[in-house]
């Protein structure tokens with residue numbers, strides 16, 4: 093099997109962008125991705141929305157114009173190729189500076205024009221069954237975005253806080269919400285006390301941010317423009333598998349023990365190059381999760397109040413979810 097080398101970016105991240113990211117926890121890199129990549133993502137995303145995975149259950153609020161899904165790369169080849177072989181691995185290495193970089197996962201957040209669905213303020217690390225700091229997210233918009241059309245906002249400098257907040261998704265899915273943690277303040281309502289930043293963005297501009305910085309977004313108040321965004325996330329060598337109560341489900345075999353560095357078929361190395369043994373199965377074709385894993389996940393959803401026959405828990409009815 094010939095494994096493609098990661099593509100070279102149309103430009104490198106600048107020293108000033110990397111300094112801003114280290115100082116503020118987030119940076120908006122203008123014109124980082126070429127428009128061919130954006131066009132490929134548009135087609136791939138609309139296709140993925142037509143074929144949502146089992147993992148989208150609980151993440152979607154279709155009737156309110158919100159669609160989300162995760163680990164789409166396991167099923168859709170365009171997502172796979174972007175995750176593993178595009179310029180993103182090279183850019184991730186420029187941020188992380190580690191000898192190797194692994195792909196963590198990707199996620200999309202689509203708010204159609206007029207969707208009232210907000211993304212509650214949160215940090216990402218409490219969602220994830222991992223620990224470590226060397227995690228970088230690339231938030232890519234496929235549409236022009238302003239604060240009005242659900243531009244993502246951040247509390248500048250909050251990546252230095254030791255406080256951790258309960259992870260809350262736009263679907264308010266309780267199956268990955270660690271209720272031992274306190275709820276995040278709504279920082280959009282505390283602009284005078286906190287340094288809340290956001291950017292008007294064009295397709296090709298990319299937000300880079302780390303795992304702890306607080307962020308959230310309002311609904312899409314534009315009546316004309318969809319807000320289609322994707323986050324691709326990569327890890328460096330300090331990131332370890334750390335399964336915990338109520339975190340993002342992993343439906344594919346990964347073979348990791350607690351404390352292991354992320355690697356293998358679910359979190360493959362992508363820089364300096366992919367490794368055949370890790371991606372061979374995926375290169376043969378789409379790789380759905382096993383029936384057993386799907387069954388266990390559906391049970392987890394039902395236990396949390398989702399799905400056929402399950403009584404919806406208060407937090408869902410309060411949030412108006414149609415999951």
Ligand SMILES: O=C(O)CCC(=O)C(=O)O
Nearest residue numbers: 201211216231309321323
């Ligand atoms: O796009 C959004 O509204 C949320 C994005 C987000 O929370 C993330 O990528 O971590």
